[in-house]
Structures are given as C-alpha cells and as structure tokens.
Amino acid sequence: MGSAASVSDAKKEEVEVAPRRVAEEDDAQVKDEQSVAPHNVEEEQTSRQEEPASHVVDISSSEENDAETQDEAGEEIETMFRKTMIEASTETELSLAFESFLHKDGTLYSCFSQHGSRVYVDETNQVTNQNAPPSGSHAHTPAEPAVADDDRASAVYIQGKGMIMTYMFEEKANTCRYFDPQTGLWLLMPLQWEMDVEFVRTRVQRVMGALPGLGDQKEITAALRQCNYDPDEVISAYLTIFGDVLFQPADREQHNRELNSFRSHLEKDRAIEDLKQKLQDREREAEALLQRNSSLAREAQYLSDVLQHLNLQVAELEADRQEAREKIRALLSRRPTAPPVRPEPKPGVDPARLRALSALTRGLNVANKQLRASLGQWLQEARLQMRELEEAAARAGGAEEEARREARELRGLYRKEAVERKALYNRLLELQGNIRVFCRCRASPAAASCLDVSEEEEVAVTQKGGKRRFLFDKVYPSSASQEKVFEGTLPIITSCADGFNVCILAYGQTGSGKTYTMMGPKDKPGVNVRSIRELLRICKEREKVTYALKISMLEIYNDSLNDLLAKGPAGHLEIRAQGKSVTVPGLTAMDVETEEHILNVMELGEKNRKIASTKMNIQSSRSHLILTLRVEGTDSVSGATSHGTLTLCDLAGSERISKTEATGARLLEAASINKSLTALGQVFSALKCNALHVPFRNSKLTHLLQPCLSGDAKACVFVNVSPEPANLSETLSTLQFGSSIRQVVLGKATQQVAPAQNAKADK
Numbered sequence: 001m002g003s004a005a006s007v008s009d010a011k012k013e014e015v016e017v018a019p020r021r022v023a024e025e026d027d028a029q030v031k032d033e034q035s036v037a038p039h040n041v042e043e044e045q046t047s048r049q050e051e052p053a054s055h056v057v058d059i060s061s062s063e064e065n066d067a068e069t070q071d072e073a074g075e076e077i078e079t080m081f082r083k084t085m086i087e088a089s090t091e092t093e094l095s096l097a098f099e100s101f102l103h104k105d106g107t108l109y110s111c112f113s114q115h116g117s118r119v120y121v122d123e124t125n126q127v128t129n130q131n132a133p134p135s136g137s138h139a140h141t142p143a144e145p146a147v148a149d150d151d152r153a154s155a156v157y158i159q160g161k162g163m164i165m166t167y168m169f170e171e172k173a174n175t176c177r178y179f180d181p182q183t184g185l186w187l188l189m190p191l192q193w194e195m196d197v198e199f200v201r202t203r204v205q206r207v208m209g210a211l212p213g214l215g216d217q218k219e220i221t222a223a224l225r226q227c228n229y230d231p232d233e234v235i236s237a238y239l240t241i242f243g244d245v246l247f248q249p250a251d252r253e254q255h256n257r258e259l260n261s262f263r264s265h266l267e268k269d270r271a272i273e274d275l276k277q278k279l280q281d282r283e284r285e286a287e288a289l290l291q292r293n294s295s296l297a298r299e300a301q302y303l304s305d306v307l308q309h310l311n312l313q314v315a316e317l318e319a320d321r322q323e324a325r326e327k328i329r330a331l332l333s334r335r336p337t338a339p340p341v342r343p344e345p346k347p348g349v350d351p352a353r354l355r356a357l358s359a360l361t362r363g364l365n366v367a368n369k370q371l372r373a374s375l376g377q378w379l380q381e382a383r384l385q386m387r388e389l390e391e392a393a394a395r396a397g398g399a400e401e402e403a404r405r406e407a408r409e410l411r412g413l414y415r416k417e418a419v420e421r422k423a424l425y426n427r428l429l430e431l432q433g434n435i436r437v438f439c440r441c442r443a444s445p446a447a448a449s450c451l452d453v454s455e456e457e458e459v460a461v462t463q464k465g466g467k468r469r470f471l472f473d474k475v476y477p478s479s480a481s482q483e484k485v486f487e488g489t490l491p492i493i494t495s496c497a498d499g500f501n502v503c504i505l506a507y508g509q510t511g512s513g514k515t516y517t518m519m520g521p522k523d524k525p526g527v528n529v530r531s532i533r534e535l536l537r538i539c540k541e542r543e544k545v546t547y548a549l550k551i552s553m554l555e556i557y558n559d560s561l562n563d564l565l566a567k568g569p570a571g572h573l574e575i576r577a578q579g580k581s582v583t584v585p586g587l588t589a590m591d592v593e594t595e596e597h598i599l600n601v602m603e604l605g606e607k608n609r610k611i612a613s614t615k616m617n618i619q620s621s622r623s624h625l626i627l628t629l630r631v632e633g634t635d636s637v638s639g640a641t642s643h644g645t646l647t648l649c650d651l652a653g654s655e656r657i658s659k660t661e662a663t664g665a666r667l668l669e670a671a672s673i674n675k676s677l678t679a680l681g682q683v684f685s686a687l688k689c690n691a692l693h694v695p696f697r698n699s700k701l702t703h704l705l706q707p708c709l710s711g712d713a714k715a716c717v718f719v720n721v722s723p724e725p726a727n728l729s730e731t732l733s734t735l736q737f738g739s740s741i742r743q744v745v746l747g748k749a750t751q752q753v754a755p756a757q758n759a760k761a762d763k
C-alpha cells in the first residue's frame, strides 16, 4: 500500500476510482443474480449517518470540512478502522482474505470481503466500501461514468453462463479471473473460458503466428499462464525446448505425438526423482534398522553378562549357605544328647554366643530366601528381555530384507528410467540436429570490420554497400570468452560418455582463430581442454560405471598420416576400414586417467608436431590435427559396456592458392589442403542431399572422420572468420561453407552399447 500517498491528486483519483467501477459492475451482477440491493454512494452515506459504528467508512465529505474537522475525521476514521479490523478478526469469519492488485498506473491496491461487500483499504489506513471511492474525492452517482478506462476490466460471453465480468488481477503475476456473484469472489477462470478472453486470444494468435508448428490453443493458453501472459516468453520457451522445427507447419499429428511423448518423458523424469527419493528413504530406514539391530545385540550381550554374573553370585551364596548349614549342624551335633542333667556350666560353651549364632543362621536363611526370590525375578525379567530382543532382531531382519527387496526393485526401475532418460536426451539432441554449426569472429586490431554480429544466430557481411546474411546455431562475436564458446558444445560431451561418436571441428582461413578456439592459450584454454575436463567430470559423477580412456593424436600432412605420440621413428600409417569402424593400425594410443595426464600427453603431441614440421620446413598449421579420445564404459550393475569417441579436429587453413601465390613445395601443400577440404565439402553436400553414396574415401581426412560424420555421430563445427575487409572473400566462402553444413542431417545417431556377457543378477 506504500505508493498511493505519493501520487498526484489527479492520478490518485483515477487509481481510486478504478476498483469502484469494478465494484459497481459486481453489484449489478449481484443484483441480477441474487436480488441483493447494491450499495451506491448515497445509500452508503445515509446508512453511515444512521449507523455511525458501521465497518464502512466514507471519507469523501472530508473535502468540504476545514483542516481541524479533517484531523478529527482522520482520528475517528483511524479508530473506526482499528475497530473494524478487531471486529473483523474476532467475528466468525476468522479468515479475512485480502486481495491485492496492481493498477496499470503502478498503484498497489488492497481489499477484503466482509458481509458480502468488498472493502478497499487505501494508503492512510482508511477503509471504504466497494461503492465508495477509497479516499478523499468526490462521490460519484451511479449514473456517472465512474472510471476513465481500466483496460483490465471487461466482460465475456460464456455459453450456458451468459455475459460474465472479468478482471485481470495482478499480484506477482497476472491471473485471469471472473466475478462469481454466488460466492462474491473473483475466481480463477477455467482454461477453456480463458481462451475466449480477447486479451488472451490475441496472445495465443500471436504465438501461433510466430510458431506455425504449434497447434494446440489450449496448451498455448496454459503456457501463457505460466509465462505471465508474455507471448515472447512463451515463444522463446517453446524454441528452447523444441527448436526450429516449430517454425515449420509440421505434420500436426506427428508433432503432437512428439510433444506428448516429451511431456510423458518429463513426467517420467519427475517419477524418477520420486523413486530416487524413495530409494534414499528406504536406504536410510534400512541403515537405521541395522543400527537398531546392532544396538539390540549389544544390549542382549550385556544382559547375558549380567545374568552370568548373577549366576556366579547365586553360586557363591549357595556355597555360603551350605557352609552355614554345616556350621549349624556341627554346633547341633556338639549339643549333649544325654538325659537332661543339670549341666554344670562349662566355661567353654557360651549360650549368648549360641543365640547369636542361631539368629545369624535365621538371618542368613531369610537373606538366602530373599536372594533366591529376587534372583528368580531377575532371571525371569532377563528371559523376557531376551525374548523381546530376539523378536525385535527378527523383526529388524525382516524389515531389512524387505528394504533390500524394495531397494532392488527401485534400482531396477531407476535403471530402466535412466535408459529412457538417455534416449529422451538423445531425441532432444536429434530434434536440435546432429550437426550444430557455430560461427566465431576473431578480434581484430583494425578499426574497419566487414562483419555485423548484432544478432545471436545471424552474421551479416557488408559487401559493396549491401549485406549478405548467414544463419548459424549460434554466432560468437569477437568479445565472446572461451568459456562462452565452449557452452555450445557442452550437450554433446555427455553423449560421448553414453557411447556415441562425437566430433568437434574448427574450419576457417589461416589466422582466423581455429587453434585459439580449439586449443587456446594456457590461461584461457579452448574447447579441447574444456571438453576433456567435462568428459572426465561426467565419468567421475557416474559412480556405477567404470571408464577406461585412451588418447591418440595424429596429423595429416600432404595426405599422409603422422603419429604424434610415437616414441621412436613412426612408420608409414594407413587407414583400415572394417564395416562401420575406421582404424589406423600401429597408431599409438595411450591409457590416460586424469586431466593432468591428458594435458601432458597433448603437450607431448604438440611438441612432436613442431619437431616434425621444423624437420620438414613447414608451418604446423599447414596440417590437419586430429586428437581422439576413446571412452569405454562398463556398468558395474548391469555389466553393459559402451564405446564412445571424442574427436577434436583443428583443420588446416582454407586459402585460395592464387592469393597465397605459393610455388613449389608450398603449392603442393596448399593443393593437398584444398583437396582434403574440398573432399570435406563434398561429403557434407552428399549428406545434405541424402545421397546413396557419400564420398568419404576421397581424402584421408574425410576417411578418418567417417565415423564422426555418418549415422553414428554427433558433431559441432566451428567456422572461424576474420573481420578484416582484406579477408572478405575468404570470410564469405567460410560462411557459405558453414551455413550449408547447417542443413546437413546425419540421421538417427546410434549408441554403441553392448549388453553384459553374463547379465549380473541384482544384488
């Protein structure tokens, strides 16, 4: 309620009048349907005069009073307000519900229902009824047009209900409500009705216009509700989830099926979460039961020790008793049995001692009896406790077995759901396209630039006064950080751990930033290091799967292969193809485990590359560098194995021979690079038009990349461009190459997972 006091008078009047119009319209409805006489301002004032302690207060007359009267009226109003609040809270309707809404001019309004009337509360704690303006101004007659314009109040025709009043309440989020005269409340409008509201209908049409692939109006209405009736937010949410396919008026049924399956998978995800939670609860319970079991066992042990100790004491007491009996018997046997002769008092026999002994014997007998009784009782109690403990242990054992069984079931379900989740994740990636193409613009010290990267997915090239636009999955401006650039490739790294062939390529003119993007400097590592780091993180996170990693590094120079990790002089390497697999026999593959280890191996490869290029008098960047990480995972629970590869490829620069004016060896080198890059372009063209034959074998480069570019793979291609006008023609041809790849569809990627040889039984 804080802002109302600060608004100007004119503004205030408009704000205050707005709810009044709604109230008046509500009253008209109430009058129609319930025959309840509406309050109008005049009636209200009259009733107030008759009933000074009423909960309804009108302060409109205060304008005519002088300042003193206003003060008094203010005090009186405040007292009444307090009284009203106290009475309201002590009345039977203890749940006094406040409603708030934000008026279009920014004023927050509050009101509550009382005795069938809605009472508005304004900034100065003044209370007014639904027909009176909330503060200070002139009373309007019902005939007067009370509200200038409140675009949220309106009416809609609903079949079977007639015209109903609607009002857009706004609190944290917009909600579409209608006034229900029977309850006297603003109720949430059903989705079906809401679709008929003009405000909503226009937004639904807007979303459908932008995304022709969407057909379900009800669903769009529901999405609008979720997004605070912001159509742009709905459009971007759909695009994030389903991608560009929504731009095409796709096969509706297929699309709906996909949406439904996506939704059901989301449901399943939620169910997995629940199951996981249950599993954790069960495991916790089992743990508690185990602890309880062991504490009961300890207690039982303790009680049996006590029992043993008591048995020892009994034995000792029994021995004492026996000894005492013997003594008594001995004393009795010493007593004379002859006829009673008045015995001569003998100095050796002391009757007092005899009495004491007898008393002692009696005492001992009593103590013995008591001891036996309490011992018997203890024994009984101990037996009882032992029995209870045994029962509790048996119960705990049963519960533990039950918990184990449930945990087994849950684990089974979890595995099933995890497989489905993976499939769903891959389906999502397929919907986004197996080849994702990103464009990265290099920074340039020169002020002039031929590139315009103002859009996230579009780059425009200024050429002879005009502009040519190229679309990509994402365009990174020269200011984009290495971290940001890596984000685009993140999703496919997970797929590698799941057993897919994954490939990241950098294509572009010499000096356009391919090596910077892929390798990067030590303090700003590029995609290579980051993707390996992410892969290791995923492997570590999956506790139930053990991963073995092997790394190999080779370069292709003048169409021949060089092993960069070979210890001695490397022999001639050839590519061998067997079915879908492509291998290089004799290529060094090192076992690696940690990031540090992998980085050391990569450094060794780079060093060998430099040595080789110096020997041959070439620049290392005139060869293609291919780094491959083979990832073999074994699921310790199901025994299934997966084989994925991560191929990171820094291609040699794409130049026009005429521009470099190369001759001799350089000309051969440039021709070889051009040949392999042309072969790469031909492969993409064949894939794009779904040709029966894809010419993978036209070059060593494409032959080696075949597993990464055929049906089994997912790929990311970075096209690197330089912004300098001098490089315009290379930049154009690179962008053309990149945007044409974007339309390539590799087909359904297949996961290379083999079931366990002997599927392990659930533990």
Ligand SMILES: Nc1ncnc2c1ncn2[C@@H]1O[C@H](COP(=O)(O)OP(=O)(O)OP(=O)(O)O)[C@@H](O)[C@H]1O
Binding pocket: 441, 442, 443, 478, 508, 509, 510, 511, 512, 513, 514, 515, 516, 517, 621, 651, 652, 653, 720
């Ligand atoms: N985004 C960038 N931010 C800062 N410097 C960059 C960026 N991209 C490239 N550079 C710098 O530009 C120069 C050339 O980049 P880089 O060596 O990566 O190009 P390249 O395309 O790999 O060239 P080549 O084909 O000759 O290997 C390097 O000095 C590199 O540090």
